[in-house]
Amino acid sequence: MKYVCLMRGINVSGQRKVNMKTLCTQLAELGMDNVSYYLQSGNLLFDTSLTSSEIKATITQLLGDAYDYQDVDLFLFTFDTLQAIYDEMPTFVSDQDVSKSHFTFLNDIPDTKLTEQMDDQAFLPDQYRLCGTMVYVYCPNGYGRTKIHTNFFERKLKVRATTRNHKTVATLLDKLSS
Structure with a gap:
């Protein structure tokens, strides 16, 4: 299944720096497929058969082990969920x-x-x-x-x-x- 993971506070104003290309390689080594990112601000895309809980645990562990970031909030969405959120944007x-x-x-x-x-x-x-x-x-x-x-x-x-x-x-x- 295809997912997007939004990470809060990554690479913002020079804080909590993560090389997104390296992170993608690390996630691929942990079994995620087609791992990519958009911009440097914590937007990951990937395919995996892992459950949502397993995905969050994997990324959280990696951020803790590789970068010593223990409390990064992760917001995980499938394509369908993110599309529904996008489609619901109201007209102000x-x-x-x-x-x-x-x-x-x-x-x-x-x-x-x-x-x-x-x-x-x-x-x-x-x-x-x-x-x-x-x-x-x-x-x-x-x-x-x-x-x-x-x-x-x-x-x-x-x-x-x-x-x-x-x-x-x-x-x-x-x-x-x-």
């Missing part, structure tokens, strides 16, 4: 520029009490929509200027998260489908 405005759209992946469904306390209109023109373990984010003035970023959602929802822009998710889907 009629002339929405998809390059201003982002996907924030949560590692768990947040507590209802916490989600009820949030106001998705409080940061206009930036907007978000929370759907289970996903937060769809639209920032017409750019993600670098928004207050509704990964750390914001982690603080407010008490879950771990990672964010990818529209182009990255679209490219990952394209690579998974080929």
